[in-house]
Amino acid sequence: MSLAKKHPKEVKQILSKYPPEGKRSAVMPLLFLAQREEGYISKAAMRDIADILDITETDVAAVVGFYTLYHDKKEGRYRIQVCTDLPCALRGADKFMDDLCANLGIKAGETTPDGAVTLEAVTCLAACDKAPMFQTQGPDGIKYHESMTVDKTMELIRTLKNAVGEMK
Amino acid sequence: MAHILLRHREIPDINKLNVYKKNGGFAAFKNAVTKMKSTEVIDVVKNSGLRGRGGAGFPTGMKWSFIDNKNWPHYVVANADESEPGTFKDREIMEGNPFQFLEGVALASYAVGANVAYVYLRGEFWELGAALDEKIAEMEEAGYLGDKLFGTNYSLRIYTHLGAGAYICGEETALLESLEGKRGQPRVRPPFPPAVGLYGKPTIINNVETFANVPMILANGAEWYKTMGTADSPGVKIFSLSGRVRKPGNYELPLGATFRELIYKHGGGVQDSHTVKAIMPAGASSSLILVDDDKVLDTPMDYANVRTLKADLGSASIIVIDDTVSMDWLINKTVHFFKHESCGKCTPCREGTYWMSHLTERIHGGHGSKADVDLLLNVAKQMQGKCLCALGEFSTMAVVTGIERFRNDFDNAVKA
Numbered sequence: 001m002s003l004a005k006k007h008p009k010e011v012k013q014i015l016s017k018y019p020p021e022g023k024r025s026a027v028m029p030l031l032f033l034a035q036r037e038e039g040y041i042s043k044a045a046m047r048d049i050a051d052i053l054d055i056t057e058t059d060v061a062a063v064v065g066f067y068t069l070y071h072d073k074k075e076g077r078y079r080i081q082v083c084t085d086l087p088c089a090l091r092g093a094d095k096f097m098d099d100l101c102a103n104l105g106i107k108a109g110e111t112t113p114d115g116a117v118t119l120e121a122v123t124c125l126a127a128c129d130k131a132p133m134f135q136t137q138g139p140d141g142i143k144y145h146e147s148m149t150v151d152k153t154m155e156l157i158r159t160l161k162n163a164v165g166e167m168k
Numbered sequence: 169m170a171h172i173l174l175r176h177r178e179i180p181d182i183n184k185l186n187v188y189k190k191n192g193g194f195a196a197f198k199n200a201v202t203k204m205k206s207t208e209v210i211d212v213v214k215n216s217g218l219r220g221r222g223g224a225g226f227p228t229g230m231k232w233s234f235i236d237n238k239n240w241p242h243y244v245v246a247n248a249d250e251s252e253p254g255t256f257k258d259r260e261i262m263e264g265n266p267f268q269f270l271e272g273v274a275l276a277s278y279a280v281g282a283n284v285a286y287v288y289l290r291g292e293f294w295e296l297g298a299a300l301d302e303k304i305a306e307m308e309e310a311g312y313l314g315d316k317l318f319g320t321n322y323s324l325r326i327y328t329h330l331g332a333g334a335y336i337c338g339e340e341t342a343l344l345e346s347l348e349g350k351r352g353q354p355r356v357r358p359p360f361p362p363a364v365g366l367y368g369k370p371t372i373i374n375n376v377e378t379f380a381n382v383p384m385i386l387a388n389g390a391e392w393y394k395t396m397g398t399a400d401s402p403g404v405k406i407f408s409l410s411g412r413v414r415k416p417g418n419y420e421l422p423l424g425a426t427f428r429e430l431i432y433k434h435g436g437g438v439q440d441s442h443t444v445k446a447i448m449p450a451g452a453s454s455s456l457i458l459v460d461d462d463k464v465l466d467t468p469m470d471y472a473n474v475r476t477l478k479a480d481l482g483s484a485s486i487i488v489i490d491d492t493v494s495m496d497w498l499i500n501k502t503v504h505f506f507k508h509e510s511c512g513k514c515t516p517c518r519e520g521t522y523w524m525s526h527l528t529e530r531i532h533g534g535h536g537s538k539a540d541v542d543l544l545l546n547v548a549k550q551m552q553g554k555c556l557c558a559l560g561e562f563s564t565m566a567v568v569t570g571i572e573r574f575r576n577d578f579d580n581a582v583k584a
Binding site for chain 1: 254329366417485502
């Protein structure tokens with residue numbers, strides 16, 4: 001089913017923010033809406049958005065490819081995105097990341113075998129005073145988790161894995 | 169001194185509309201719309217000496233006066249794409265004192281005749297975006313946004329727009345491209361946004377912290393604002409303190425406070441009682457300030473004085489580096505950041521950050537030679553002055569100053 005049919009209210013509300021000559025501005029919020037469904041943006045969804053906005057599929061795909069919060073491949077239903085940039089690294093973020101990898105038995109960029117969680121290193125998330133920190137990106141949007149420990153994170157991951165199990 | 173921007177530190181509920189109102193909120197906006205000409209609002213901001221808090225330090229009132237009044241409609245855009253490593257102040261303002269920020273956006277909109285304003289938030293501020301949407305709805309309900317405000321002919325709507333993870337969108341023209349639904353790649357300037365901005369129309373873009381200052385300036389007057397800070401840099405600034413300090417966080421201080429005051433009085437000193445080796449005053453985009461004598465720490469933090477240390481205050485994201493850190497590790501971090509964030513539009517930045525990352529990786533990994541260090545310095549200097557926007561230029565700052573001011577660290581790294 002098309003995005004406009006599935007979420008008529010949201011699509012209309014998104015389009016209402018921009019002037020008619022700036023309709024294309026809606027591409028980013030529409031992509032977030034499409035991604036909410038499955039955690040990634042399918043080719044069909046890109047076509048759909050191109051149709052709504054009277055732009056080409058290539059225009060839409062170029063936006064998907066440019067921004068790091070959009071994903072065009074199916075990976076973990078939740079992404080744990082740890083900031084390992086300079087200010088966080090000065091407060092132990094690299095070690096935190098290594099410990100998480102060891103606990104999960106995966107490397108940065110990989111997904112747990114059950115498909116629940118993808119672990120990623122990302123650039124600055126504007127929470128430098130609360131390192132180690134990460135964001136989760138999943139069906140419920142993006143959430144910050146600050147001043148974290150490995151134990152607290154593993155507990156959160158168990159909760160996320162259970163949630164994904166229930167979705168199946 | 170009570171806070172002017174981080175007022176939620178004294179008034180925790182100021183993020184509620186009635187509490188904000190009770191503490192003088194929206195009086196400045198109502199007064200401006202009902203009693204002042206738009207040019208009078210610009211004059212007050214001009215006279216206050218307020219300079220842009222996003223990094224460039226450009227005089228705010230002057231920017232507003234550049235708006236092209238022969239081309240309509242006008243737009244105002246708040247740059248809430250806070251992404252500079254070391255900067256986390258705008259988020260605290262928008263979470264803790266959101267109405268003051270939004271009132272600032274409203275005042276700027278009235279001053280330049282805009283009926284629509286956008287708040288461009290980095291996509292990671294997803295929850296904050298939803299919270300701001302609620303605050304905006306409350307303002308509409310209370311008659312501070314909408315049609316024919318306070319019985320005048322002035323109408324204003326504010327919308328949030330989420331980015332999706334791209335540091336470059338903090339560059340104002342890349343932000344506009346992104347807001348127009350394209351890849352966030354900077355435009356060639358001039359023309360500047362006050363002439364040709366969003367949808368090709370005159371647009372004023374300011375940082376969140378800049379907007380948050382405006383209601384206080386309008387409420388208390390330009391002279392009051394100038395009683396704080398220095399003649400060159402009036403007012404207060406939020407310093408985001410991070411790195412190897414005991415108490416990292418945001419500290420709102422008058423411009424001209426010293427590094428020592430920030431790091432030792434407020435930040436509790438360096439972790440494990442180590443000494444400060446270097447300071448990055450403008451996040452990852454900074455030159456590395458070599459801290460080799462006490463005078464450096466006693467330098468006032470304002471735009472002019474930081475320049476005497478051959479660095480820039482920028483967004484005042486103070487990253488403290490102690491003597492446990494080697495600069496080959498540090499620039500490997502910053503170069504990888506800029507390589508990841510380079511938008512790919514111009515060749516010097518796209519290729520330069522790529523090749524620099526190979527060299528920093530090799531040097532830090534212990535496989536480099538002295539010739540690699542010289543080559544890295546050469547590549548960085550070749551990039552300078554040739555990039556389309558500031559990102560490429562910024563990527564070279566820590567590299568060049570790291571090698572020139574901390575050569576020993578690199579000699580040791582390639583010796584090992």
